[in-house]
Amino acid sequence: MSNKIWNPERECMRRADLEALQLAELKDLVDYCDRNVPFYHKRLQEAGVTADKIKCLSDIQYIPYTTKQDLRDNYPFGLFSVPKKDLVRIHASSGTTGNPTVVGYTREDLDNWSEQVARIVTAAGATDETVVQICFGYGMFTGALGLHYGLERIGATVVPTSSGNTEKQLKFMRDFETDAVVATPSYCLYLAEAAHELADKFPMEQYKLSLGLLGSEGCTPEMRTQIEERWGNGFFVTDNYGMSELNGPGMSGECRCRNGMHICEDHFLCEIIDAASGQVLDKGATGELVVTNLTKRAIPMLRYRTKDITNINYEPCACGRTTARMHKIIGRSDDMLKIRGVNVFPSQVESALIGIDQISPHYQLVVRREGFADTLEVRVEMIDGSLLEKYGELEALQRRIHHAIKTILGIEIKVSLVEPKTIERFTGKAKRVIDLRNQ
Amino acid sequence: MFIKQISIFIENKAGRLAEITAMLAAEGIDIRALSISDTTDFGILRLIVNDPPKAEKLLRDKGLTFSITNVIAVGLPDRPGGLAEVMQALAGSGISVEYMYAFLTPQQRRRACIIMRVEDTEKTLQVLQQARVETLREEEVYSL
Numbered sequence: 001m002s003n004k005i006w007n008p009e010r011e012c013m014r015r016a017d018l019e020a021l022q023l024a025e026l027k028d029l030v031d032y033c034d035r036n037v038p039f040y041h042k043r044l045q046e047a048g049v050t051a052d053k054i055k056c057l058s059d060i061q062y063i064p065y066t067t068k069q070d071l072r073d074n075y076p077f078g079l080f081s082v083p084k085k086d087l088v089r090i091h092a093s094s095g096t097t098g099n100p101t102v103v104g105y106t107r108e109d110l111d112n113w114s115e116q117v118a119r120i121v122t123a124a125g126a127t128d129e130t131v132v133q134i135c136f137g138y139g140m141f142t143g144a145l146g147l148h149y150g151l152e153r154i155g156a157t158v159v160p161t162s163s164g165n166t167e168k169q170l171k172f173m174r175d176f177e178t179d180a181v182v183a184t185p186s187y188c189l190y191l192a193e194a195a196h197e198l199a200d201k202f203p204m205e206q207y208k209l210s211l212g213l214l215g216s217e218g219c220t221p222e223m224r225t226q227i228e229e230r231w232g233n234g235f236f237v238t239d240n241y242g243m244s245e246l247n248g249p250g251m252s253g254e255c256r257c258r259n260g261m262h263i264c265e266d267h268f269l270c271e272i273i274d275a276a277s278g279q280v281l282d283k284g285a286t287g288e289l290v291v292t293n294l295t296k297r298a299i300p301m302l303r304y305r306t307k308d309i310t311n312i313n314y315e316p317c318a319c320g321r322t323t324a325r326m327h328k329i330i331g332r333s334d335d336m337l338k339i340r341g342v343n344v345f346p347s348q349v350e351s352a353l354i355g356i357d358q359i360s361p362h363y364q365l366v367v368r369r370e371g372f373a374d375t376l377e378v379r380v381e382m383i384d385g386s387l388l389e390k391y392g393e394l395e396a397l398q399r400r401i402h403h404a405i406k407t408i409l410g411i412e413i414k415v416s417l418v419e420p421k422t423i424e425r426f427t428g429k430a431k432r433v434i435d436l437r438n439q
Numbered sequence: 440m441f442i443k444q445i446s447i448f449i450e451n452k453a454g455r456l457a458e459i460t461a462m463l464a465a466e467g468i469d470i471r472a473l474s475i476s477d478t479t480d481f482g483i484l485r486l487i488v489n490d491p492p493k494a495e496k497l498l499r500d501k502g503l504t505f506s507i508t509n510v511i512a513v514g515l516p517d518r519p520g521g522l523a524e525v526m527q528a529l530a531g532s533g534i535s536v537e538y539m540y541a542f543l544t545p546q547q548r549r550r551a552c553i554i555m556r557v558e559d560t561e562k563t564l565q566v567l568q569q570a571r572v573e574t575l576r577e578e579e580v581y582s583l
Contacts, residue, residue, distance in 0.1 A: 382448055382481075382504050383504050384504065385446070385448070385504050385505050385506035386506055388446035388447075388448055388483050388504070388505065388506045389446065389506065389508060389537065389556070390537065391476065391478075391483070394448075394481070394483075395478075416480055416481075417448075417450075417480065417481050418450050418481075419448060419449065419450050419503065419504060420502050420503065420504055421502050422450070
């Protein structure tokens with residue numbers, strides 16, 4: 001696999017040079033927002049911030065945060081800085097709880113976005129020799145087209161299969177000798193499961209996959225190992241990160257060292273804050289990621305609250321890049337479940353479950369309120385027929401899962417063994433939690 | 440001398456048993472004997488059917504969690520003490536029974552049939568033979 005660096009000039013900068021560049025970009029951006037977006041003009045004026053008052057990077061703290069709610073309140077184009085004529089693309093995210101989040105791109109924005117994606121897919125090991133299948137739904141989401149353009153930029157051969165139609169996906173993988181796949185972790189695992197089910201007709205050796213560019217939902221180290229083992233043959237999974245408000249995928253991604261996701265820091269200025277108080281935390285601390293998209297123009301983002309919990313490591317990496325690396329997303333500040341006062345992230349349950357071979361990798365959390373107490377039920381699929389001879393073995397499995405999860409979460413749970421394929425499969429973001437407390 | 444028994448993992452929810460039995464019926468699979476044990480959450484359905492390979496293929500295609508195991512079928516005259524004698528013979532040889540279930544055969548010569556699952560099937564067969572207990576052959580049970 002390739003250890004190439006797409007843009008060494010930007011990805012291996014000296015820290016001081018990078019920060020000087022970020023400061024210049026930040027001042028430009030603040031000035032641009034002030035002049036072109038009435039929403040920001042008002043916010044900045046209220047906060048008493050102008051571009052010339054920003055003397056160092058930490059002065060960013062005087063700029064108010066921007067939230068997803070701000071995008072919804074200004075639906076569809078209230079935060080845009082340019083007339084529609086200057087837009088060359090519009091994307092939108094699902095609006096399950098209100099207005100969709102609409103974002104736009106100038107030609108320069110698309111160019112920057114492709115550059116960012118080109119860096120992260122190169123870091124993951126893709127090259128102009130790579131045949132890559134994109135299994136994200138194209139639709140209005142940024143995932144598929146973002147990776148698509150970035151991969152085309154590096155000269156890879158892009159196969160836009162989109163999501164679903166698993167047998168066709170597998171057929172193309174075999175017939176095109178596809179090297180890399182862009183998918184959610186759960187769909188990548190599902191594809192592997194499906195490939196194994198068809199192995200009588202099409203042996204696993206017919207697949208040449210060596211790289212997974214997985215994203216759009218979290219992937220624990222345990223799940224990654226499982227995906228790699230299911231595909232076998234040296235399949236290598238990398239994680240990447242982004243969101244439509246910040247162009248899309250491409251903000252950061254793992255290199256072959258897989259020790260955090262390298263941030264395109266000349267484009268994205270990141271901070272970590274305490275989600276509850278909004279206080280900026282020290283470097284290295286774990287908290288909510290806040291991002292300023294320094295180079296975005298169509299819909300600029302000043303201090304956007306991602307709601308994702310992570311931490312950032314500023315040490316240079318063994319791969320040669322000097323850009324900071326963000327830890328895998330630990331949880332969502334708003335997806336976080338509070339059960340009997342304890343913070344619970346679905347990813348914690350997932351890491352407890354993986355390694356237990358008698359169950360499938362699919363699970364579901366059901367939260368209920370019984371009387372005045374919250375209860376958490378963890379539903380897992382029992383797939384090992386050999387346990388059916390003795391009740392004791394099934395009960396032992398149940399106890400083992402119970403113990404593994406309880407040890408991590410620190411709260412009482414109920415484990416339910418359910419039949420295979422009764423937990424819903426997802427081709428997009430997995431919905432692992434059913435919260436029935438307010439019903 | 441072994442009989443193939445199918446054990447199926449089922450969730451304890453309304454209608455699930457109806458679905459599984461309907462599935463078997465649709466394939467023309469006849470149930471010879473069955474037993475269900477359950478906890479509040481899940482159960483294990485154990486079946487002796489007329490065509491185990493067909494049932495196995497069906498269950499695999501449907502993606503259910505199941506297993507096939509060898510069990511022993513013992514034929515007994517239907518009279519008081521019949522079972523006790525068999526159990527004594529097994530106990531005397533240190534054989535313990537994991538589980539068993541019984542049904543009466545419909546033939547004119549009325550007798551009971553006991554399906555039993557033991558750790559050491561070979562040894563059990565020897566003990567039963569020495570005790571002159573009748574064990575049923577596969578074809579006999581499947582075609583009852």
